[in-house]
Amino acid sequence: MRGRFAPSPTGRMHLGNARSALLGWLQARAAGGAFLVRVEDLDRARCRPEHVQALWDDLRWLGLDWDEPPLFQSAREEAGAYREALEQLTRAGHLYPCFCTRAEVARAASAPHGPHDDGPRYPGTCAQLSHAQAAERARTRTPALRFRVPEGTVVRFEDGVHGPVVQDVAAAVGDFVVRRNDGVASYQLAVVVDDAASRITHVLRGDDLLHSTPRQLLLYAALGHALPPAFAHVPLVLGEDGKRLAKREGAFAIAELRERGLPPERVVGLLAAWSGLGGGSPVSAASLATRFSLERLPRAPVTALQSQLETALGWS
Numbered sequence: 001m002r003g004r005f006a007p008s009p010t011g012r013m014h015l016g017n018a019r020s021a022l023l024g025w026l027q028a029r030a031a032g033g034a035f036l037v038r039v040e041d042l043d044r045a046r047c048r049p050e051h052v053q054a055l056w057d058d059l060r061w062l063g064l065d066w067d068e069p070p071l072f073q074s075a076r077e078e079a080g081a082y083r084e085a086l087e088q089l090t091r092a093g094h095l096y097p098c099f100c101t102r103a104e105v106a107r108a109a110s111a112p113h114g115p116h117d118d119g120p121r122y123p124g125t126c127a128q129l130s131h132a133q134a135a136e137r138a139r140t141r142t143p144a145l146r147f148r149v150p151e152g153t154v155v156r157f158e159d160g161v162h163g164p165v166v167q168d169v170a171a172a173v174g175d176f177v178v179r180r181n182d183g184v185a186s187y188q189l190a191v192v193v194d195d196a197a198s199r200i201t202h203v204l205r206g207d208d209l210l211h212s213t214p215r216q217l218l219l220y221a222a223l224g225h226a227l228p229p230a231f232a233h234v235p236l237v238l239g240e241d242g243k244r245l246a247k248r249e250g251a252f253a254i255a256e257l258r259e260r261g262l263p264p265e266r267v268v269g270l271l272a273a274w275s276g277l278g279g280g281s282p283v284s285a286a287s288l289a290t291r292f293s294l295e296r297l298p299r300a301p302v303t304a305l306q307s308q309l310e311t312a313l314g315w316s
């Protein structure tokens with residue numbers, strides 16, 4: 001069993017992603033497996049080295065350790081890992097160049113937005129370009145590369161928290177980007193290439209990514225990985241205002257709680273309470289490992305009550 005935590009160092013770690021890290025770590029430790037950390041830093045404009053340093057400090061402070069040197073996606077990119085996968089997909093005929101800008105996709109899409117926050121369904125504008133037309137366009141614009149999703153492509157999988165999931169990827173998402181027009185691998189491609197290379201068997205992450213998994217399963221199949229990982233998508237923690245804690249990062253940064261001298265057990269106790277693993281009293285991460293089970297995780301979004309934050313964190 002091999003699990004992982006794959007944060008993007010675009011901001012400080014907050015209670016929401018600390019909970020994902022804790023649960024992934026508990027899942028691995030409860031099974032006697034390995035736990036890995038991968039830094040998803042392909043978006044160079046938004047990632048900061050100081051957030052990477054804080055990440056190590058935060059994880060150690062929470063009592064979470066990892067078993068192998070962390071992978072950095074920026075280093076994987078320099079090593080050509082994503083280029084190789086893109087070449088493999090190109091050879092197999094899965095990709096085509098797309099010259100559309102975001103604005104063009106938004107204008108051409110019939111619905112203003114798909115069901116998710118990653119943009120409208122791609123209407124297929126560039127799907128039928130001839131070689132000659134593509135070559136002509138490429139003289140003035142660098143294309144993105146899209147993965148072709150034939151009509152009727154329905155993906156099913158069993159999620160460890162949500163149960164059976166079905167998505168008609170062609171209808172919900174359409175052909176999706178695997179290389180952005182700045183030449184960088186997309187999240188969907190990089191995450192699959194890296195989880196496969198790291199032989200990850202269990203992916204536990206926030207359920208804001210639930211709708212991405214069918215695309216990732218298509219990539220696993222196209223890249224010839226017969227055994228994709230088991231997925232468990234954990235319902236997010238919301239504030240009393242219904243907004244994701246992630247969106248209020250500053251107020252709930254782990255680094256800030258750490259620097260205030262709060263005992264980490266208080267924070268872990270709170271994260272455990274939001275995960276069906278306790279009543280909120282202080283507890284160490286290690287002592288939770290025997291209690292962990294996916295069955296205990298809540299199936300619906302969790303609300304972080306102001307009173308809980310006040311009691312556990314002295315937050316007001």
Ligand code: GLU
Nearest residue numbers: 006007008040191205209
């Ligand atoms: N890097 C992604 C994020 O921070 C998570 C990727 C994943 O767990 O698959 O949201």
